[in-house]
Amino acid sequence: MTTESDILSQKLSRELQEQIVFGVICPGQKLPSQRQLSTRFNMSRATVREALQDLELKGLIETYHGGGSVCCNPLESYFETSLEGVGDNLDYQLQVMEIRAALEGEAAYYAALRATNEQLGKIGQEYHAMQERNSGNTTLAKAKADLRFHMMIAEASHNLLVISFSQLFYNSCFNAIYGVLDRTLKKFGRYPDGIRSQHTQIYQALLDRNPDLARKLAIEHIEYTRKQLEEVE
Structure with a gap:
């Protein structure tokens, strides 16, 4: 017999599932x-x-004794591959940039449509901080700052698959992404002339709620970096 408590718990489970699916609660984030x-x-x-308990049985969260419940990444079990040692391979780096162009284009498109004002505000704070950090910082710090900016855009897409894949992709391919920047900086001695202005244009397209332009600019940003990488050799 279904009790009132059962009905209420099922209702809460559905509500939290919707928040997970629509990226209100992101993978890795603690639930209230x-x-x-x-x-x-x-x-x-x-x-x-x-x-x-229902969410945990469905594999959507993990609950830790004394540590609360954390949203799971639903793609993690499909992404168990070791890419250690190939991060400095140019052909592999070029492939990573191809995937980044597609992934970040879609993330920017949906972020322009769905980002909350609070998320846009936080992206803006990160954008301004990134601009200030670009001079005098280590290559590693610059690579991390760049990915943090793009990961925040992915989280603002409110698309669980975009968010989940971005997390796993950036973590697994970080050495290659770092290697791209390292090669480029060694050649030019600085960020190539267009990257800073491209970040500005992407951010402005998000503020303007222009999804098509945001996607176009995000793709062009990565393709520009990829072209710089090809010219390094």
Whole structure:
């Protein structure tokens, strides 16, 4: 027999599933505590626990004793490949840039459509901080800052697959992405002349809520960097 508690826990489970699917709760992000959920949805702690157990059984979250519940990356089990040692291979680096162009183009498109004002504000803060950090920073710091900017755009896409794949792709291919920047900086001694202005244009397209332009600029940004890489050799 279905009780009122069962109905409420199923309702909460569906609500949290929707938040995960639409990127309100991102992979790796902690869910609100049981106490917070209980207060927000006016439910007992026992009902909240049932909902979280349902999400855990579905593989959407992991719950740690004393550490709360964390949203899982649904693609992680399909991305178990070691790419160690190939990050400095030019052909591989070029392939990584091809994937980045497609991935970041879609992320920018949907971020322009779906980003909340709060997310745009945080992207803006990161954009301005990145511009200030570009001079005098190490190559490693610049690579991390660039990916942080693009990862924030991916999270603002509110597309679970874009967010999940971006996380895994950037982590797995970081050595290659770092290698691209390292090769380029060794040749030019600085960021190539167009990259800073391209970041500015992408950010402005997001603010203008122009998805087609945001996608176009994001793709052009990566293709420009890829061309610089090809000219290094």
